[in-house]
Amino acid sequence: MATFRGLTFDAYDAQSTALFWAAALGRDVAPGASPAHAELLDDAAQGLPRIVFEQVTEGRPARNALHLDLVTADLLRESERLVRLGARRLGGVSAGSGWVTLTDPEGNAFDLIAA
Structure with missing residues (x-):
């Protein structure tokens, strides 16, 4: 069974977008942010979701x-379970990969990530 982990925003500049949302939400950007990938620091103690920005x-x-x-x-x-429910894979699943991107029946993309 899958569980909700967080949200990923598509962005043309992940770092700039993360800086905006960090300021708007009173959170910090995790170290290593770049135009290609940025994350807000997790705050599980406050029940805040993981927020990622991908170029x-x-x-x-x-x-x-x-x-x-x-x-x-x-x-x-x-x-495989999600595909049986109506999802469609946008890429293959292999033991070495950390995630697979799928779409729901309406074509909305989401990522399934290995724990």
């Missing part, structure tokens, strides 16, 4: 301004 281009097959991140202990089994 995307117009050419991405499924561009959402925002997508859900789900986490699972069994990436292959859970991705």
Whole structure:
């Protein structure tokens, strides 16, 4: 079974977008932020979700301004279950990968991440 982990925003400049949301929400940007990838520091003690910003281009097959991140202990089994429910894989699932991107039946992308 998958559980909610956080939100990922598509952005043209992940670092700038993360800096905006960090200031807006009173949070800090995690070390290592770049235009390609940035995260707000987790604050599980306050029940705040993980928020990630990923750089995307117009050419991405499924561009959402925002997508859900789900986490699972069994990436292959859970991705197969979600496909049976109507999801569609945008990439393959392999033991070495840390996640797979899928779409819901309406075409909205989301990531399933190995715990």
